Each structure stands twice: as structure tokens, then as C-alpha cells.
Amino acid sequence: MTNTASILVLLFLAVTFIQSGYDKITDWNGNVSWLKGHFSQTPLKNQVPAALLMVLVLEVFAGIFSLVGIIQLLVNGERTFGFYGAVLSAVTLILLLLGQRLAKDYDGARTIAIYFIPAVLAVYWLN
Numbered sequence: 472m473t474n475t476a477s478i479l480v481l482l483f484l485a486v487t488f489i490q491s492g493y494d495k496i497t498d499w500n501g502n503v504s505w506l507k508g509h510f511s512q513t514p515l516k517n518q519v520p521a522a523l524l525m526v527l528v529l530e531v532f533a534g535i536f537s538l539v540g541i542i543q544l545l546v547n548g549e550r551t552f553g554f555y556g557a558v559l560s561a562v563t564l565i566l567l568l569l570g571q572r573l574a575k576d577y578d579g580a581r582t583i584a585i586y587f588i589p590a591v592l593a594v595y596w597l598n
Contacts, residue, residue: 473548477553480557481538481553481557482541484534484537484556484560485535485537486534488531488534488537488560489531491530491534492534495530506519506522507519509574509576510573510574515570522570526563536553537553537556540557550598557597561587
């Protein structure tokens with residue numbers, strides 16, 4: 472089987488971002504409430520709902536593109552959707568990292584950096 476590593480990393484990204492998007496949709500108010508406190512001392516304090524919506528949209532597209540990318544790799548060996556999914560995943564993680572750094576949540580930022588590694592690997596492999 473070819474593209475095994477790419478498929479596994481895309482599956483990781485799809486699960487990560489589809490689940491995260493689902494969580495934001497099903498508990499929107501809880502997420503907004505928690506994030507307002509988390510960002511209360513940052514320049515994002517008045518933009519939490521808009522920022523969360525932007526992250527939600529990016530996560531959903533990253534997850535869906537990653538999932539479609541897996542199918543595309545399996546069916547015809549094409550890498551287009553997987554590449555877009557990996558790039559959107561990396562961009563989303565950079566925005567999340569920026570938020571964590573602004574909030575001075577360095578443990579949260581470290582966790583995001585761990586997720587960034589497979590996203591960049593996928594971008595490299597699928598380019």
C-alpha cells in the first residue's frame with residue numbers, strides 16, 4: 472500500500488479537527504464562556520465569539536479536506552485535498568498557538584506545537 476504514512480497523518484488530522492469542530496458546535500455557549508475568561512486579559516477579549524467562529528470554520532474545513540484527501544489517495548493516488556487539509560490544519564494550529572501565547576498559556580501552546588508536527592509532515596509529504 473502506498474501513501475500509508477500520509478493516510479495515517481491525514482486520519483489523525485481529520486479526527487482531531489472534526490471532533491474539535493463538533494465539540495464547538497454542540498457546546499458553543501460553554502466554549503464561548505470559558506474562552507472569554509481565558510482571553511480576558513488579551514487583545515482578543517472582545518472578539519471571542521468571532522474568533523471562535525473563525526477557528527470552527529477552519530477546523531471543519533481542515534477535517535473534511537483531510538478526510539476527502541484520504542479517499543482521494545486511496546481511489547486515485549491524488550494528493551490535492553489531502554494537501555489542502557494539511558495546510559489548513561497547520562494554519563489553524565498557528566492561529567490557536569497565537570491565541571495560547573497571547574493568553575500566556577504556555578502549556579496549551581506546547582500541546583498545540585505537538586499537533587503541529589504531524590500537520591507539517593503531511594504538508595511536506597503531500598506537496
